[in-house]
Amino acid sequence: MGCIPSKLAENKSLPLEVAENKLRPAGPGYDDFSILASETPFAANEVETLHELYRKLSTSIVKDGFIQKEELHFALFRNINRRNLFVDRVFDLFDVNKNGHIDFGEFIRSLSIFHPKTSEAVKVKYAFKLYDLRHTGYIEHEEECNESTSICVNLGKLNVLNSWKVYSPPLQLKEMVFAMLNESDLALSDDVVETIVDKTFVEADSKGDGRIDMEEWEEYVGKNPSVLKNMTLPYLLCCITQELNDRKNDDVGGDDYRRKYDFSKDTRDYEAVEQIVPRKPLDRDILLEPIIVNPKVELASEIWNMIHSSYDGLDSGHYPIRSAEGTGGAYFMLDSTGQKYVSVFKPIDEEPMAVNNPRGLPSSLDGEGLKKGTRVGQGAFREVAAYILDHPISGHRTLFGDEKGFAGVPPTVMVNCLHKGFNHSGDFTAKIGSLQMFMENSGSCEDMGPGAFPVNEVHKITVLDMRLANADRHAGNILISKEEENGQAVLIPIDHGYCLPTSFEDCTFEWLYWPQARQHYSPETIDYIKSLDAEEDIALLQFHGWDLPVECARTLQISTMLLKKGVDRGMTPFAIGSLMCRESLNKDSVIEGIVQEALDSVLPGTSEATFLDAVSYVMDQRLDEIANSIS
Numbered sequence: 001m002g003c004i005p006s007k008l009a010e011n012k013s014l015p016l017e018v019a020e021n022k023l024r025p026a027g028p029g030y031d032d033f034s035i036l037a038s039e040t041p042f043a044a045n046e047v048e049t050l051h052e053l054y055r056k057l058s059t060s061i062v063k064d065g066f067i068q069k070e071e072l073h074f075a076l077f078r079n080i081n082r083r084n085l086f087v088d089r090v091f092d093l094f095d096v097n098k099n100g101h102i103d104f105g106e107f108i109r110s111l112s113i114f115h116p117k118t119s120e121a122v123k124v125k126y127a128f129k130l131y132d133l134r135h136t137g138y139i140e141h142e143e144e145c146n147e148s149t150s151i152c153v154n155l156g157k158l159n160v161l162n163s164w165k166v167y168s169p170p171l172q173l174k175e176m177v178f179a180m181l182n183e184s185d186l187a188l189s190d191d192v193v194e195t196i197v198d199k200t201f202v203e204a205d206s207k208g209d210g211r212i213d214m215e216e217w218e219e220y221v222g223k224n225p226s227v228l229k230n231m232t233l234p235y236l237l238c239c240i241t242q243e244l245n246d247r248k249n250d251d252v253g254g255d256d257y258r259r260k261y262d263f264s265k266d267t268r269d270y271e272a273v274e275q276i277v278p279r280k281p282l283d284r285d286i287l288l289e290p291i292i293v294n295p296k297v298e299l300a301s302e303i304w305n306m307i308h309s310s311y312d313g314l315d316s317g318h319y320p321i322r323s324a325e326g327t328g329g330a331y332f333m334l335d336s337t338g339q340k341y342v343s344v345f346k347p348i349d350e351e352p353m354a355v356n357n358p359r360g361l362p363s364s365l366d367g368e369g370l371k372k373g374t375r376v377g378q379g380a381f382r383e384v385a386a387y388i389l390d391h392p393i394s395g396h397r398t399l400f401g402d403e404k405g406f407a408g409v410p411p412t413v414m415v416n417c418l419h420k421g422f423n424h425s426g427d428f429t430a431k432i433g434s435l436q437m438f439m440e441n442s443g444s445c446e447d448m449g450p451g452a453f454p455v456n457e458v459h460k461i462t463v464l465d466m467r468l469a470n471a472d473r474h475a476g477n478i479l480i481s482k483e484e485e486n487g488q489a490v491l492i493p494i495d496h497g498y499c500l501p502t503s504f505e506d507c508t509f510e511w512l513y514w515p516q517a518r519q520h521y522s523p524e525t526i527d528y529i530k531s532l533d534a535e536e537d538i539a540l541l542q543f544h545g546w547d548l549p550v551e552c553a554r555t556l557q558i559s560t561m562l563l564k565k566g567v568d569r570g571m572t573p574f575a576i577g578s579l580m581c582r583e584s585l586n587k588d589s590v591i592e593g594i595v596q597e598a599l600d601s602v603l604p605g606t607s608e609a610t611f612l613d614a615v616s617y618v619m620d621q622r623l624d625e626i627a628n629s630i631s
Contacts, residue, residue, distance in 0.1 A: 036105065040112035047108060054107050066101035067094075089130045128217045139204075139212040224605050286314045287418035287430050293545030300402045303411050306437050310343045312336040319421040320345060325476075326495075327352040327359055327370065328379070329423055332438065345415070347433035348377045350423055351497065358423040371471040371498040372505040373551075379497030380414060380434035381546050386468060386496035387412035387436075388544055389537050393528055396540075406528055407464035408492050412436040414545075439492050442482070445475035450514040457491040458516035459525055462509070462573035466580060467532065468499035469559045471506040478510075502551035504559075504591050507580045517574040521567060529567050534560040554608070558615055562591060565619060569627055579626075594618050 033051070037044040058067045069091045094102045094110040102110075112118060113126050131139045204212050204220040212220070288311040290299060313334040314320075320331035329350025333343040349356040353364040353376045364376045374382075390405030418430040445453070465473045477495035482488065498506075511517050521529070534557040541548050548556070559580070566576035579590040588596070598614040 036108045040108060041115045041117045042108065042112065050108060050111070051104060054104050064101075066103055067107065068101050072102075089133070093126070093129060124218055124221050125214070127221070128214055137213070139217065140210075285418065285420055285428070286311075287416060288314060288435075289416050290435075291414040291416060291432065291545075294543060297544055299413060300411060302402060302437070303413050306343050306411060306435065307413070307415070309335045310345075310435065313338065313342065314419055320419060322358065322421075322423075327357075327361060328354070328497075329356070329358045331422065333435075341438040343438050344436045345417055345433055346380055346383065346436075346497070347417070347422060347431035348380045349431060350433075351376055351379045356423050356425050369498070371501060373501030373503040373555075374471065374498050380432065382497050382499045383434035383436060383495075384412050384414050384544075385541055385546060385548075386464070386493075386499050388540060389468065390464060391532075393524070396536075407460045408490070409464070409496065410437040410439050410492065410494065436494070439479055439494075440481060441479040441492065443480055445478040445480060445491070445510070448480070450475075450511075450516070453489055453491060453514070453516060455516045455519055456522060456525070457489065458511055458514055459519075459521055459573060461491055461493050462511055462517060462577060463525065463529060463563070464493060465509050465511075466563045466573075466577055467556070467560055468496065469501060469504055469507055469555050469580065470496065470499050471501050471508055472498035473508055474510045500548070500552045500555055502549070502555065504555065504580055504589055504595070505582070507582075507589065507591075509577045509581055512574055512577050512581065517577065518572050520570065520572055526567055529563055532560055532564065550608070554612075557612055558591070558595065561612075561616060562619060565616075565623055569623055571623075575626075590622065594622055 033044050033047045036042070036047045040047075042050065054067070057071055058065050060071045062068050062071065069088070072087060072091050091102070094106055096106050096110070097103075113122060128139070134140070201212075203223075204216055206216050206219060207213070288307060290303070290307060292299070310333040313336055316336045316338065318334040318336075318338040320333055323330040323332060323344075329347055331345045331347075332341045333345055334340065335342045347356070348354065350358055352359070352370045353361050355363055357363075367375055369376050369379070387405070387409045390407050390409040392403040393406050394403060413435050414432065415435045416430045416432055417435070418428075420428065422431055450458070461473075461478060464470070472495065473493075477493070479492040479494060481490045481492055483490055501507075534553075537556060537560075538548050538553050562579065563576060566579075582589045582592075595615060597618045598611060601614050601618070602611050
């Protein structure tokens with residue numbers, strides 16, 4: 001997830017020559033913040049913030065003010081003995097002076113290579129240097145290697161600690177393959193990797209001379225852009241922005257306007273904007289404001305009313321009331337009278353297994369949430385995404401912002417909120433989280449049997465859950481209300497922090513056991529399902545500031561595909577939903593089998609579009625088999 005630093009409004013891209021010149025030996029003013037800011041995409045205050053990170057790294061093991069190789073390994077893996085070729089090469093390249101450590105100037109200038117705004121040409125050349133282990137100017141097929149120089153390669157991102165495997169040569173080509181498989185959790189045998197390496201080398205070595213030069217590398221990367229995934233650290237800017245926001249919160253005499261930063265997407269599309277949101281001085285220890293990324297986004301009037309009413313409640317001295325239910329921190333916000341709930345706030349740092357979780361749950365060791373395929377601290381984004389993607393029956397959410405969504409997800413927005421009534425452990429700072437409108441209700445579906453629920457009310461939730469591959473739909477997070485006109489029961493879906501996972505392993509739908517799920521969809525619901533477009537949904541989330549991770553985007557596309565294909569074949573919610581849920585913990589669901597079969601049918605490095613075509617083909621076959629077996 002990337003963030004928008006103030007300087008990046010210039011939307012500049014560093015020329016390759018300038019980037020190379022930045023990586024120079026130390027000289028006068030080498031560590032000066034302003035000089036470093038002028039030579040990199042970072043603003044001066046961002047350089048200052050990164051200095052704090054540098055200070056922590058450089059004193060984690062050896063308190064000498066320089067980053068040693070062991071400190072870099074320890075920061076990434078919490079283990080100074082774990083070896084990783086990628087990290088070794090990064091350290092060597094960061095250590096421009098070749099004196100065995102990284103000083104602050106080297107740290108900033110080298111780190112700028114991984115900045116989202118640094119040009120692709122710079123990243124391509126830098127990546128080539130990473131793989132040119134012997135400094136020959138070529139990526140060569142074989143590297144002399146013995147057991148002591150075998151490498152541990154992470155098939156996931158650098159901060160995922162559960163998918164390591166030791167391999168031997170050839171090193172560079174394996175690294176290229178692993179980069180292409182960067183987003184997968186595949187565990188490949190040595191034989192399979194060797195086969196892939198051979199095929200990859202043949203493709204990259206277009207001149208057929210047994211080695212890859214820069215020209216061939218650039219051509220290869222152009223065809224396989226996923227190779228550069230490790231060359232961009234979009235979440236780097238989130239760390240900077242978070243620190244800057246915290247510092248602003250401590251400034252009592254600050255401006256009445258706050259700069260909004262993007263906490264969820266790459267910075268390519270939007271400039272930093274000044275969102276005019278007056279706020280009270282922070283010496284009152286109160287803050288509540290929306291996080292607005294894209295200036296073109298207009299919040300619905302009901303969301304503004306919710307924010308203002310919630311703030312008025314805090315300003316009137318009414319503390320947030322922590323819910324006694326659930327596994328994370330959720331707070332009911334009162335209006336100015338203190339007699340009415342107006343919203344529910346869920347801070348990201350109080351989510352289940354997060355650092356400030358108030359329920360005493362242990363912190364996640366590898367970042368994975370309670371449900372497979374989810375990440376701690378991302379629940380708030382999913383809460384907001386569920387609202388954004390709950391399109392009204394009349395059309396797109398951006399065109400009908402004040403209209404109720406098809407499934408009735410309550411209005412939800414990302415906010416910054418500060419109050420001492422939250423669970424603070426240490427610093428008293430503002431919290432980022434989701435703010436959802438409180439919905440009047442008479443209880444949840446746990447409080448009564450499903451027989452009285454209207455069919456269309458159940459069906460609208462089935463559509464939402466299958467679209468978003470909800471991993472946590474139970475009777476307790478479906479509220480019951482009544483229409484004022486006729487007293488008919490209305491179901492309200494809440495708690496969508498485990499939607500859009502990276503896999504289908506934990507999909508859970510309570511309504512599968514309800515009789516309404518075995519009835520066919522109405523023509524109106526079928527028309528709504530046919531109007532859904534996963535690509536448009538992904539673009540819509542990006543428009544609102546969340547650049548959906550590729551695995552989550554894949555889940556949305558596949559689940560939407562299954563829902564539409566199932567409806568085309570006249571399948572009921574039960575029939576479709578059963579394909580997405582496991583019968584037992586150790587038996588893959590049908591949709592998992594479809595995805596795996598599609599993965600097995602395509603070559604590594606295949607484009608996402610080609611892979612989805614393979615999924616569609618396999619899915620058609622499987623659905624036809626099911627239909628034939630029933631008939």
